[in-house]
Amino acid sequence: MGSGVSSGKLGQAVARSVGGLPRQFWWLWIGTLVNRLGAFVATFLALYLTVERGYSASYAGLVGALYGLGGVVSSIGAGVLTDRIGRRPTLLVAQVSTAVSVASLSLVTHPVAIAAVAGLVGMATNASRPAVQAMMADIVRPEDRVRAFSLNYWAINLGFAVSSTSAGFIAQYSYHLLFFGEAAMVLATALITFWKLSESRPQSAAPEPGLRPSGGEADISMWKVLRDTRFMVVVALNLLLATLIQQAFVSLPIAMGQQGLTSTDFGTVIAVNGVLIVLLQLPLTRFIEHRDPAKLLIVSALLTGYGFGLNAFAGGSAAFYAVAVVVWTLGEMINSPTQMGLVVRLSPTHGRGRYQGMYTLSWSVANLGAPLLGGIVIDRFGSTALWAASAAVGTLAALGYALLLRTMRNDAAEELAAGRPQPMSPAPDREPTG
Structure with missing residues (x-):
C-alpha cells in the first residue's frame, strides 16, 4: 500500500514537472x-x-x-x-x-x-x-x-x-x-x-499579457537594447554571477592544487555540481516557479557569492570544498530559470533575439575574462583574496537585484495609479483566464 501511494505521488510530481508544455x-x-x-x-x-x-x-x-x-x-x-x-x-x-x-x-x-x-x-x-x-x-x-x-x-x-x-x-x-x-x-x-x-517568430506586434510591447520590429535595434537601462542592469548582474561561476573551472582547481589536492580530488568535488543539478533541479523548480522572483534572485546571488567565499576556509579539505560547491550550486539552480524568466519579460516580443543575444553575450564575456581575472588575483594576492572578493561580488549582485526589482515595482505602481497597464511587474507571469 505504501509503495503504491509513493508511486502515485512520484507520478504526480513528474506530471507537474513536465506536463502542459507544447x-x-x-x-x-x-x-x-x-x-x-x-x-x-x-x-x-x-x-x-x-x-x-x-x-x-x-x-x-x-x-x-x-x-x-x-x-x-x-x-x-x-x-x-x-x-x-x-x-x-x-x-x-x-x-x-x-x-x-x-x-x-x-x-x-x-x-x-x-x-x-x-x-x-x-x-x-x-x-x-x-x-x-x-x-x-x-x-x-x-x-x-x-x-x-x-x-x-x-x-x-x-x-x-x-x-x-x-x-x-x-x-x-x-x-x-x-x-x-x-x-x-x-x-x-x-x-x-x-x-x-x-x-x-511572432508576426503581430501586439504584445502578449505580462510582456513589454515591442512597438514593431523595425523599432528594435541593438542601440535600443543598449539604451534599455533595466535590461542592461540585468545583463551586468548576470556578468558578475557568471564570472563567479566560471571560477569553478579555472581558479578552483588552481587553488586546490596549491593546497596539495590532486586532480582526482578536484574531479570529485566539481562532480557535485552536476549531480546536484541533475537530481534537484526539477523538484527545486516546482518549489520556486510561483514565488517572488525578486527574493529568489537576491537569495541566489548571496548563495553564489558566499558559496565561493566559503572556499577561503577550506584549508586543503576536499570535503569542505564539496560543501562550498553545494552552496553555490543551489544559487546557480535558483538563478538560471528565474533570471531567464525576467529576461523574457524585459524583452519586447519582436526583439527577443537581440535581447537574448545580449544576455548570451554576458556569459561569453565571462567565459573569456573570468580565467584571466582569477589567475591575476591568485598570482598577486592569493586564493583567499579571490574567495573574499567573490563573497563581496555576490553581495553586490544581491543589492543590484534588490534595487532593480524595487524600481520595477515602483514603476508598476505609478503606471497603475495613472490608469496605464504596466507589464513589468516582477510577480510571476499569468495569462488571463476565460
Missing part, C-alpha cells in the same frame, strides 16, 4: 539534449592540442581564447539574425556550421589554421543559443516559462555530464572520433530542427 518545446528540448550529449570538443580541446598535437600550453590557451572570442562575436550577430530571418533558419545555419567547423578542426594541422577554425567553432556553437531561448519564449505560456527554462537547463547539464564522462573514454582511442562524433550529433540536432520545429 510538443514543439519537447522537440526543442530533445535537440538541446542531443546537442549537449555530443559536446566533446570544448571540454577536451586543450588536451587535444597539448597531448595529441604536441603544442605548448600557451598556444592551447590562445586557441581557447579565440574559441571564446568567437562566442562573443556570434552572441550579437545571432541575436540580430534570430529577429530578422527567424528562429528556425538561424538554428539551422548555426547547427550545420557547427558540424562543418568541428569536423574541419580535426583535419587541419597548421597552427594558424587550427586557431582560425577554433574561432569559427566558438562562433558557430554559440550562435544557436539566442534562437533557442527566443523560440522557447515564443512557444511556452508565460506561467510555464520558468519551468521550461529549468527543464532546458537540466537537459544541458545532463548532456554535459554524460558527454564529459564518455569523451574521456573515446579520447583514449581517437581524438578524431571525438570531433566527428560531435559533428554527427550536431547534424542530428539539425535534422530535428528541420523536420520537427516550425518557425515561431
